[in-house]
Structure formats: structure tokens, C-alpha cells
Amino acid sequence: MIRGIYRKTDKNGERFLTIGTFDGVHLGHQLLFKQLKNKRRNDEDIISVVTFEPHPRIFFKNVENLSLITIIEERIRLLLEFVDEVIVLKFDEKLSKLSPEEFISFLCNGFKINTIVEGENFHFGHGKGGDVALLRKLGKSFGFDVDIANLYIFNGLPISSSRIRRLIISGKIEEANKLLGWDFFVSGEVIHGDRIGTFLGFPTANLRLPEYKIIPQSGVYAAEVEISGKRYLGALNIGVKPTVGGKKRSVEVHVIDFEGDLYQEVITVKFKYKIRDEIKFDSIIALKKQIRADIDNIKANYEMNL
Numbered sequence: 001m002i003r004g005i006y007r008k009t010d011k012n013g014e015r016f017l018t019i020g021t022f023d024g025v026h027l028g029h030q031l032l033f034k035q036l037k038n039k040r041r042n043d044e045d046i047i048s049v050v051t052f053e054p055h056p057r058i059f060f061k062n063v064e065n066l067s068l069i070t071i072i073e074e075r076i077r078l079l080l081e082f083v084d085e086v087i088v089l090k091f092d093e094k095l096s097k098l099s100p101e102e103f104i105s106f107l108c109n110g111f112k113i114n115t116i117v118e119g120e121n122f123h124f125g126h127g128k129g130g131d132v133a134l135l136r137k138l139g140k141s142f143g144f145d146v147d148i149a150n151l152y153i154f155n156g157l158p159i160s161s162s163r164i165r166r167l168i169i170s171g172k173i174e175e176a177n178k179l180l181g182w183d184f185f186v187s188g189e190v191i192h193g194d195r196i197g198t199f200l201g202f203p204t205a206n207l208r209l210p211e212y213k214i215i216p217q218s219g220v221y222a223a224e225v226e227i228s229g230k231r232y233l234g235a236l237n238i239g240v241k242p243t244v245g246g247k248k249r250s251v252e253v254h255v256i257d258f259e260g261d262l263y264q265e266v267i268t269v270k271f272k273y274k275i276r277d278e279i280k281f282d283s284i285i286a287l288k289k290q291i292r293a294d295i296d297n298i299k300a301n302y303e304m305n306l
Contacts (some may be wrong), residue, residue: 001106003053003090008080013044014114015085018149019107019124021161022051024069025078027181028152028159033082035149036117045114047083050107051075052091058212059091067165067214069184078182087111100130101138108142115145154179171217173271183224183270186213186251190262193252196244200284202291204237204252205262207269215251222272222298225255227265232258233302235294236269239278243287256295273301 016036022029036047053072057063070078072088079086089095098106103125107113116135124130130138132148139146151158159179167176168184177183186209193206205225209215218239225234233256240246253269255262275294281287 001090001092001095002110003088006076006080006086006088008084011044011046011084013040013042013046014112015046015048016040016115016117017046017048017050017087017111017113018117019050020118020122021055022049022075022079023055023161024164024180025075025082025182026069026159026161026164026179027154030082030181031152032117032119032149035147036083036115039115039117039145039147041114046085048085048087048111049079049083050087050089051079052095053088054091055212056091056096059096063212066212067169068212069161069164069168069180069214071210071213074185074187097126100125100134103130104135104138104142108144113142113144115147117147117149119149119151165214168214168216171219171274173216173221174273177271183272184216185268185270186215187266187268188251190265190267192263193250194241194246196241196246197252197254200288200291202235202254202288202295204254205265205267206250206252207267209251216271216274218249218278220275220278220294222275222301223253224270224272225253225258226268226270227255227258227262232256233298234269235275235291235298236271237278242278242280243284254291254295256298 016039018032018036057066076086118132120132122132136146164176164179173184188207188209190205191208197204216238221236223234223236225232234253236253238251240249275297
């Protein structure tokens, strides 16, 4: 049932772990990881995260309105910035049918667990039948401690993945980034588009994004683009391009001061802030003038933030 174990370092101690999907690896999750680190006894002890692939909602085909801040590869990379090890369990029929007791037994048979830290609303096992009270009982049976994670309160409310998703979908990127503790990003292969950007004099890279990856509301965003390890400024557009009669929603970025062919390259685009909503202009000339203003806006703000 183990899909993979991803380690930052080789250690031989006991595990101080937490279990969950951890979509977004946000500041609330990071506080939990810090709590785990404060409990370990020595440098050989392992700070470990247990997560799942595919997402349980995908397995149960409950995918209506499912949008993920981080797909599994992104989540693993982000998690390894804060913990020693990520254990990815394959969420399949066998795993989904394990009772809470069987699930904990499975983990304890595979790993020497010292402490499990979870939020007070944590549920586990078939039908989410296990809760923190049961986890404490199982801890006494299997020989591990259980602790409750502290909440990270921001502007009077706890940080959660669902809260951040709502912010991203509504285009409130700067606030979402504050709760994440990193800049929200998308990565994807550059594919052929309609070449409207080239026609306008501002060529764009049209991105194919992973399934279920969350996409912010339509509009123009300031961005940072990573191409083969180098960083560039970018003007990112999400929408249907109504001025030129577009119908299909796309995500494409004009990489400022970049020359070259990006077709089939995989690039990463970090969202900085939203500039404006998608607008239908009266003419191509007016559209080109606005694009130039958007680029000038990005350059000016980038220089101010150096």
C-alpha cells in the first residue's frame, strides 16, 4: 500500500509523524511540523508526513468542484522543505476499507512511531470512523504518544486549505500567498495556442495544467516565471480573450524580456498579484495599449519590491 517514501536525509530514529492530505502545505501545516520538531528527542528522530495518492475524493469519484492547491508532486517537494520524510500511501480499495484500528496497526507494523500529532478534527480509517479520542486509545495500545496541533489564526480565523482555495478562486492572490507562506504557482507544458499574443506583439506561452489543479478567476496577474532554472517577470492572462472573439478559457503568460521558443518546455509560473479583471476592449489598439500598461505596471512594482 506504500506508493513511495521520499526522504531528505537518512536517519535511524523513531518517527514523529502526522497524517493528512496537506493540500497547500500552508502556514497552519508548517506550524504543525514545527510542533513535531519540538517533540523529537535527538537529530536521529525522523519528522515524517503520511499522505495519500490519489486524493481520496478522486478515488471515491467525488470530484465535482475538486480543485487542489498542490498536486502530489508539488506537495512532496514542498513538504520536504519542512520535514525529513514523506510517506505516500496508495489510496485504493484495500486502504479505503481498513478500519481505524487496522490502519494504525498497518502504520505501526511498518514504522517505529514515537508520536502522532493531529488537529482536533482529525478522522481516519474506513468511513472516517476514527477520531482523536480513538487515536489516543490506540496510542496506549501500540505505544505511541498523541498530541493536538495548535491552530494558526490569521485575521481572527484559522488557516485552512479550503479558506486558501476560496481566496485563489476569487483572485485574491496576495492574501492567499500570505496564508500559504509561499507564492501560489502553476507548472505545465507549453502547448500550441491560437497565437493571438504573437499577433498583438506580445507572444505568450500557453500552459497545459494538471487535472484538478486550481485555477484563479479570470484576469491579468503579475507573475514570476521560472524557465530552466532562470527567473523572469511575466504578465499572465487567464480567460477567453473576449476582445478577439475567444471562447475557450486558457492560462497563458507573456514572459517579459525573454526571447526563444518555449514549445513543449515545462515552466513554472508564480502568481504575485492580480492587476485587473478580464475586459472586452472596443478595439485591438485599445487592447494592445492596455497590455503595454500591464507590463509597465509589473516592471514598476518589481523594481519597488527589490
